[in-house]
Amino acid sequence: MRCCHRHAPAAAGSSDPHPFSLPGATEHYAAPRPVRAEHVRIELDLDFPQRAITGTCTTRVSAVRTVSTVTFDAVDLDVTAARADGAPVPFSNSGAHVRVELPRPLEAGQACDIALTYRASPRRGLYFWGPDAGYPDRPLQAWTQGQDIDARCWFPCLDTPAQKATSEVIATFPAAMTSLSNGVLVSDVTEAGRRTQHHRMAQPHAPYLVTLVVGEFDEATDTAGTTPLRYLFPKGRREDALRCVGRTPQMVAAYEAITGEPYPWSGYAQVFVTEFILGGMEHTTATTLVDTVLHDARAHLDYNAEPLISHELAHQWFGDLLTCRDWPHGWLNEGFATYFEVLWKERGDDRDEADHHRTLDLDAYLSETRDRYARPIVARKFQAPMDLFDRHLYEKGALVLHELRRRVGDDLFLRALRHYVARHRHGVVETVDLARAFEEATGHNLDPVFDQYVFAPGHPELKVEVRYEADDARLRIAVRQAQRTDAGIPVFRLPLDVVVTVNGQDTLHRLELTEAEHRFHLPCPAAPSQVRVDPRRDVLGALDVDKAVGLWREELAAAPEARARTEAALALGKDGGPRSVEALGRALGDTGHFWATRAACAKSLGRIRTPEARAQLLAALDTAHPRVRRAVVAALGEFRHDAQVAGYLRALVERGDASYFVEAESARSLGRVRAPDLLPLLEAAAARPSFQDVIGAAAMDGLAETQEAAAFPVAVARTAYGQPAFLRRAAVSAVAKLAEAANRKREAVDLFAQLLRDPQFRVQLAVCDAAPTLGDRRLLPALEGTTFSDPRTRRYAREAVRSLREGAPQAREVASLREELDALKQETRTLREKLETLALRPEDPVRKRAAKQAKKGRTPPPKRRR
Secondary structure: OOOOOOOOOOOOOOOOOOOOOOOOOEEOOOOOOOEEEEEEEEEEEEEOOOOEEEEEEEEEEEEOOOEEEEEEEOOOOEEEEEEEOOEEOOEEEOOOEEEEEEEEEEOOOOEEEEEEEEEEOOOOOEEEEOOOOOOOOOOOEEEEOOOOOOHHHOOOEOOOOOOOEEEEEEEEEEOOOEEEEOOEEEEEEEEOOEEEEEEEEEEEEOHHHOOEEEEOOEEEEEEEOOEEEEEEEOOOOHHHHHHHHOOHHHHHHHHHHHHOOOOOOOOEEEEEEOOOOOOEEOOOOEEEEEHHHOOOOOHHHOOOOHHHHHHHHHOOOEOOOEEEOOHHHOHHHHHHHHHHHHHHHHHHOOHHHHHHHHHHHHHHHHHHHHHOOOOOOOOOEEOOHHHHOOOHHHHHHHHHHHHHHHHHOHHHHHHHHHHHHHHHOOOEEOHHHHHHHHHHHHOOOOHHHHHHHOOOOOOOEEEEEEEEEHHHOEEEEEEEEOOOOOOOOOOOOEEEEEEEEEOOEEEEEEEEEOOOEEEEEEEOOOOOOEEEEOOOOOOOOEEEEEOOHHHHHHHHHHOOOHHHHHHHHHHHHHHOOHHHHHHHHHHHHOOOOOHHHHHHHHHHHHHHOOHHHHHHHHHOOOOOOHHHHHHHHHHHOOOOOOHHHHHHHHHHHHHOOOOHHHHHHHHHHHHHHOOOOOHHHHHHHHOOOOHHHHHHHHHHHHHHHHOOOOHHHHHHHHOOEOEOHHHHHHHHHHHHHHOOOOOOHHHHHHHHHHHOOOOOHHHHHHHHHHHHHHOOHHHHHHHHHOOOOOHHHHHHHHHHHHHHHHOOOOHHHHHHHHHHHHHHHHHHHHHHHHHHHHHHOOOOHHHHHHHHHHHOOOOOOOOOOO
């Protein structure tokens, strides 16, 4: 989890994406603002046994035009009294809004204080957690989460991002606990076993950014320049917390340098809480983080939480200091924070890590367009603002910023970024504000970029063919945009970089694409050894390059860009010839290559799946880098029914590995090879404790891959409340995949109907994800009839319903198709090997002479008999 809200449901099995807007969606625009909030004071008493709150929220409002009433957003708040400047006033409460009648009209520019006293047992916005029968060790905590429109669920407010106000939070709770809120702590009083802490935020911020966390925590402190830093975490987890946040000071310094804006607030705190419904949330001065990212030294071998930490820190500038005016422009919050993950990778690690991270973002976005929908980033037709928090808002938003950087260059990009921040600090922004800032700072009119990538759906799908024409001493590059343009997706105008290597010298060519098809001819005095198309994979779109396999092999060995070597490794997996297997094996074993390139080599060898490829993978099983070793183990899972591979994987599962993730992958791959007698071993592996239960979850995946009926009750047992949370979700997926093989789909339907009401909303999401795999329409009444409090679950349930009604392929059908595909692949490999063997045989001199004469137009004389 490296973001605020992102969750991608499983693909529904359709290659034809659906519309983004579901039936019943309406267009949304920024709310009118007849009054402006200037200051919000929240006084709150928390009753943990009753999971209830009582309090008073006083909002100072100033009139923009003459008003006689003020309407506050207030969901399920039992308002008992209303006062205006201290005097009681009439009010009405619809359950969603409280309308306050003012004693006299407020004229434009006039202000008054409106106080609403209320009580509530919140279902959203503020959450109480504590030990229960299923999780007796869960800590007692309360915390808030207001994005997108949930602030109204715990205090009455003008709940829109544009209503920025200063704030105070005065919270009373058990004396053994402490609290964290926005700004600075101005008083701390304990009396009669109750503690009251008063926090004040002196600078304006949006309602969804107001926070309160209450619990028992250990604490560590640090500084970033003159900015005080605080880290709050569960008791006894100091070292685990510092592994996550230890480089926060360096991140602050990097972001100050990039934005030209010193850290804009009084301090920065990060608190790890239980059962947080997001990965993290960037409350002003006080980020809340889910405690499941806390990790030990073993997990740290191949995991770190810095993408999440850097993302949430970036929001202190983008989201908190500059805030989107309304949620359709939310990419100005989330796209920036996601791209700053990449910028931190560049500065905190290196360019190769940054390029790899950015490619993961691209893959995530492209996957969503294939499996779900393609939409404009700025979209107004939806049911709930949370519908927008997807791969378009985050990853595509980040990639748009990279595209802008690509168009203007690094120096002008930083100049424009700093101009944008300086002009709009403490304000609200729309996409046009970013476009104008770039134009003013760089002199470039980038409106076409915004029109193509932000206000229109889709992306370019480039098909590139590279051919060397020796007779003309030139390189022919044909480029075709293959995307469908019948749903508002444009033909894109973009630059495409190509680096040609001849006699050891690189020449960069920037090709300008303006039409659906182009043919370029580049001077090339000798055959090139490399032709690297988009060598760092910068283009925001899909790219398919067709060129001689020898070029791919040379690029894998010698391309200066790690990303180009990785692309070459993946391309060679489609070739599969003996020389390509040798090249992949050499690169896999070369510790000088970037780890992701070596991992791509392993993936391609698994895809090739010949005895020679297997030998290369088995030889790399003891490689030192854990991420490469994990890729090797995953690739071995492609060798279905291979007794030798199964033996190695079984031994690895039994003895374990220094890396949680390698050990987990061995369990998953062992199930994929479908060796006999796996259930006892995988069931035992499912019980092993590990970071985020990666081993147990992978063992569940492995059990599902076996398609053995006896695995079904094992998976069902692991879905129970009280089992580790990550394991439960993996078990839900396994139940869906095993139900048909076990002939127990009715039981699976009943179980899923029950789990749709589970207290852990991520288990509800897991059921929605698994429903199309189960493929049983008897689940429809539960999906349609269950009331979900979380808007994400509501949307994914509706997508699951649509998938079931359309008849997505079921688990057994998918497994059968995979078996058939594997058989066809094996036949193709066998034929290719035979052809290559024939091609490598010494040529018959008589045939060679005959072919030469035929080429000259002569018929060879008949062979004489002796």
